[in-house]
Amino acid sequence: xxxxxxxxxxxxxxxxxxxxxxxxxxxxxxxxxxxxxxxxxxxxxxxxxxxxxxxxxxxxxxxxxxxxxxxxxxxxxxxxxxxxxxxxxxxxxxxxxxxxxxxxxxxxxxxx
Amino acid sequence: xxxxxxxxxxxxxxxxxxxxxxxxxxxxxxxxxxxxxxxxxxxxxxxxxxxxxxxxxxxxxxxxxxxxxxxxxxxxxxxxxxxxxxxxxxxxxxxxxxxxxxxxxxxxxxxxx
Numbered sequence: 001x002x003x004x005x006x007x008x009x010x011x012x013x014x015x016x017x018x019x020x021x022x023x024x025x026x027x028x029x030x031x032x033x034x035x036x037x038x039x040x041x042x043x044x045x046x047x048x049x050x051x052x053x054x055x056x057x058x059x060x061x062x063x064x065x066x067x068x069x070x071x072x073x074x075x076x077x078x079x080x081x082x083x084x085x086x087x088x089x090x091x092x093x094x095x096x097x098x099x100x101x102x103x104x105x106x107x108x109x110x111x112x
Numbered sequence: 113x114x115x116x117x118x119x120x121x122x123x124x125x126x127x128x129x130x131x132x133x134x135x136x137x138x139x140x141x142x143x144x145x146x147x148x149x150x151x152x153x154x155x156x157x158x159x160x161x162x163x164x165x166x167x168x169x170x171x172x173x174x175x176x177x178x179x180x181x182x183x184x185x186x187x188x189x190x191x192x193x194x195x196x197x198x199x200x201x202x203x204x205x206x207x208x209x210x211x212x213x214x215x216x217x218x219x220x221x222x223x224x225x
Contacts, residue, residue, distance in 0.1 A: 004154075033213065042114065042217030043155075043200065056212055091154050098204065100145070101213060103154025 002026045006092050006104035014112050018080040021107045023092030024073055032075045033093045033101065034060075034067055043091070049075065082111045115139060116201055116216035124222040128190055133219040135201035136183045142204050144184050146175055149198040149218070191223045 005024040013019055025032050034046040047057040047067035057067060064083070069075045079086055089108050093101040117136045125131055135144070143162045147155035159168050161177035161184060168175045172195075174187040188195055200218045 035215070043215035045212060045214060048212055093154070100157045100160065101147075101155075101202075103156070105152070105154055 002102075004092055004094050004102050004104035006090075006107050008107055009105065010108045010110075012110045012112065013082055015083055016081040017111075018078065019082045019086075019109060019111075020079075021077045021090050021092075021109070023075040023077075023094075023104060025075060025092070025094030026102055027073070029094035029096050029102070031095045031098065032069060033095075034075070034077050035091045035093065037089045037091060037106070046077070046090075079109075082109075084111045087111050114217055115205070115214045116203055118199075118201060118216035118219050120219060121217070122220050122222075124224065125191055127192055127223055127225050129223075130187070130189050131191055131221070132185055132187045133199055133221070134183065134185050135216055137203065138182065139203070139205055140181050142181075144177055144181070144204070145202045145213075146184070146186055147200045147202060147215075149200060155198075155200055155215075188221075191221075193223045193225050196221060196223050 007022045030051050032049040035043045036046055037043045046060040048055050049069050052069040066078045087110050089106040091103050091106045093103045095101045119134050145160045146158045149155040159175045164179045164181045166177045172189045176185050198218045198220050200215050202213050202215045204213055
């Protein structure tokens, strides 16, 4: 049963700490998206990869956020340093050639 | 401001009622998708519409894509408690020669038994 796997599911950290979220896309998918979801803003696009190349990260605060795909089986989203306003649920989604997106269960981040 | 505006933001109805939720934009989309999200889970695709004026039916759910491909609606007939969830529309839009998938903020539907 193919699915997108995200870790950690929950993370509580203190302001200023580094946070790394990981995503394993579905095998064979060539697009990976990172979204952030809050009640106020809904689902915001942070970064988008196609064939491991970053295509759009305009929605991501560059001073503290970074997104990478070291290989086809792993995408990472890093926040350094984290701030309370980063508290949200972070979703990774993968797809094939612009079709349906398959979402992971999300990483709920709380920054105190 | 959201690229895709969804309305209403919240909707609470009784089982058996009909409802329509809307997704509007000033931008033209090459395709538009509707997803449903349940608490603690990621969104799951319901349907993709591609052609202006297209209507798709999925059991009690009817999806319509506007003629100009800027808006869409989702109509649910005889709603059931199992329809409760967050309904999200997502549009594929070209940004810097790449196709991004942008989401609306969603309509949170509660169907009471």
